[in-house]
Amino acid sequence: MRPRPLSPHLQIYKPIPSMMMSILHRLTGVGLYFGMAIVALFLLALAGGEGGHDLFSELFGSIIGIVVLFLFSWVLFHHMLGGVRHLVWDFGHLLSREESRSTSMALPAVSLVMTVICWLIAWLLV
């Protein structure tokens, strides 16, 4: 059987903030999913002995490593705040078009600020 004709899909819609944040929530989730392998390998390397520890401190002590860690934590906090939005929606709040739009627009900025604050606190304490 020939494949059936498909109706137009995502490409016919104008990108709007709530749609972009919905897509980004999935993408950040998938990113974190694979990123957790690094966390598990870090713990395994540390349990393996001094060599494993030195390898990871060299990797994540370099400029590129710190940038990767920073971006990973931004993705983490973005997904966390996106998830908080979902939890708030589950209780029936912030569901109007305007609220959905404004919280969507705020999400990247708020998550970035949160990431920077967390790193500053970590940097001040360590």
Add this chain to the structure above:
Amino acid sequence: MTIQNDMRTPLKKVRGLGAARDGTEHFWHQRLTAALNIPLTFILFGVVAATFGLGFEETRALFANPIIGLLLAAAIINIAWHMKLGMQMVIEDYVHSDGMKALLLLANNAYCAAVALIALYALIKLALLG
């Protein structure tokens, strides 16, 4: 009138036999692990940040601390379950061929189990070596 030789109600007989074979557990566990992940993630972030600039022995001592070790183990279990549920939803949404879907769902379970087992093994080893 026919004799009913089954004490179960019609509802009881069909319960759990829908297309998904279960009810709202997926949704509920997704939300539950999501909420628990908020404090647990901050702890994970804090512990990783605290290892910056530490030598091997100090880092190992940090992870050997029972409170930190247990909190991290809780975080790993919760995160792995949340990962499994989330990726399952993504696969079910985007993969439409039955064979590939079944394969990817199994791979998803295997990956999440592997992440959890590797991390827990490492945490136990770090705790016991002190």
